[in-house]
Amino acid sequence: MGVSNEVPETVQWNGKQVPVYPMETVNFSKILCQEPEEVEKAVRICQTEGYFYIDLSGIDGRRLLEDQEKTLQLMHRFFEAPIEEKNQYGLVSPHLGYEPIASRTGVLEGTKDGYEMIKVARDEIQRDSPHIPDVIKNSGDIKILENAIAGSNVVTKAILSALSTGLGLTGASRFECSHRNDKPSTTTLAMMHYIPSDPAKDKKIGHQKHTDISSLTLLFSHEWGMQIRPPGAREFGFVKPKQGCAIVNVGDSLRFASGHTMQSCIHRVVPYDYAQHRYSIAYFLRAEDTTMFTDPAGRYVTAGQWHDEKFFAFTTDAELQKQAPAHMILGGMHEPEAEEEGVEVIAAPAPAPAQPIAVV
Ligand SMILES: O=C(O)CCC(=O)C(=O)O
Numbered sequence: 001m002g003v004s005n006e007v008p009e010t011v012q013w014n015g016k017q018v019p020v021y022p023m024e025t026v027n028f029s030k031i032l033c034q035e036p037e038e039v040e041k042a043v044r045i046c047q048t049e050g051y052f053y054i055d056l057s058g059i060d061g062r063r064l065l066e067d068q069e070k071t072l073q074l075m076h077r078f079f080e081a082p083i084e085e086k087n088q089y090g091l092v093s094p095h096l097g098y099e100p101i102a103s104r105t106g107v108l109e110g111t112k113d114g115y116e117m118i119k120v121a122r123d124e125i126q127r128d129s130p131h132i133p134d135v136i137k138n139s140g141d142i143k144i145l146e147n148a149i150a151g152s153n154v155v156t157k158a159i160l161s162a163l164s165t166g167l168g169l170t171g172a173s174r175f176e177c178s179h180r181n182d183k184p185s186t187t188t189l190a191m192m193h194y195i196p197s198d199p200a201k202d203k204k205i206g207h208q209k210h211t212d213i214s215s216l217t218l219l220f221s222h223e224w225g226m227q228i229r230p231p232g233a234r235e236f237g238f239v240k241p242k243q244g245c246a247i248v249n250v251g252d253s254l255r256f257a258s259g260h261t262m263q264s265c266i267h268r269v270v271p272y273d274y275a276q277h278r279y280s281i282a283y284f285l286r287a288e289d290t291t292m293f294t295d296p297a298g299r300y301v302t303a304g305q306w307h308d309e310k311f312f313a314f315t316t317d318a319e320l321q322k323q324a325p326a327h328m329i330l331g332g333m334h335e336p337e338a339e340e341e342g343v344e345v346i347a348a349p350a351p352a353p354a355q356p357i358a359v360v
């Protein structure tokens with residue numbers, strides 16, 4: 001089934017009408033029971049769109065919503081702390097530690113990003129003395145982070161399992177078998193704070209366009225700002241935060257593991273209300289480091305290598321990033337030409353060079 005081009009709603013933003021794209025909703029309680037209709041629906045959505053709301057408002061999911069509210073309070077305390085305290089360990093590895101504002105390319109040409117972020121890896125929180133800044137490391141904090149990670153793991157694993165079932169995968173070919181809980185991976189909880197910014201004058205703005213490295217991303221935010229570009233769509237549009245729901249994105253690893261039949265969701269973040277602070281929590285469920293995939297260039301790579309290369313492309317300066325193969329930032333997803341990006345027209349990605357960019 002194709003993606004509908006109908007956009008039922010628009011909002012006035014940055015001097016023009018911008019679409020608000022519809023998103024289907026998958027019910028978590030039904031997925032937990034692997035109800036065939038819901039499983040089929042999840043598979044169809046992943047193959048055609050690559051994003052959906054997951055309804056967590058039932059008894060099985062709402063404790064996770066409560067965990068996220070507690071995580072939000074912890075984030076406020078963390079982001080209000082002095083920079084030396086937030087940066088106590090720096091960025092220990094790409095999926096663990098603190099990244100200050102302007103560490104990456106921003107959403108507009110010539111800008112840096114407009115968010116700071118603290119990441120707590122799933123593997124790390126289970127160590128005796130995890131690298132977590134002291135400001136959020138008392139026993140209550142650790143429990144909150146642990147609950148947020150464990151709850152997000154249950155939700156994303158249930159979805160992954162439903163997708164395996166829906167595709168008729170059995171035994172070792174099921175997706176869960178490359179996402180085992182006790183095997184090393186870059187799976188992580190990323191907590192982000194976007195600063196207020198005005199696209200007309202500020203130079204630290206939003207979050208650049210990309211697809212996620214992950215297999216599945218579970219995203220929580222109360223504020224507007226997330227924009228997606230549905231497969232084949234000519235422009236970015238907003239997605240509405242929906243009460244009782246999180247957003248699920250298909251990322252590159254699942255796209256690759258599905259033989260490139262699932263859609264990786266192209267998205268970015270822009271300041272919706274220029275005066276507003278925005279907070280988001282993303283759980284990136286990633287494949288075991290040693291999982292092998294064929295990437296969009298036909299290379300046989302490990303999940304760990306794809307992660308490191310793409311992270312390097314995200315954080316390198318804008319000029320070098322343009323030299324990265326276009327398939328790196330967008331996971332092999334294609335965009336229609338002459339796109340209108342919704343903030344200003346940004347040059348189409350440079351043609352892919354013959355060689356992939358260096359591995360960090
Ligand atoms: O902040 C958001 O809503 C999205 C963040 C995001 O896309 C990411 O961290 O990969």
Ligand SMILES: [Fe+2]
Nearest residue numbers: 210211212267
């Ligand atoms: Fe993302």
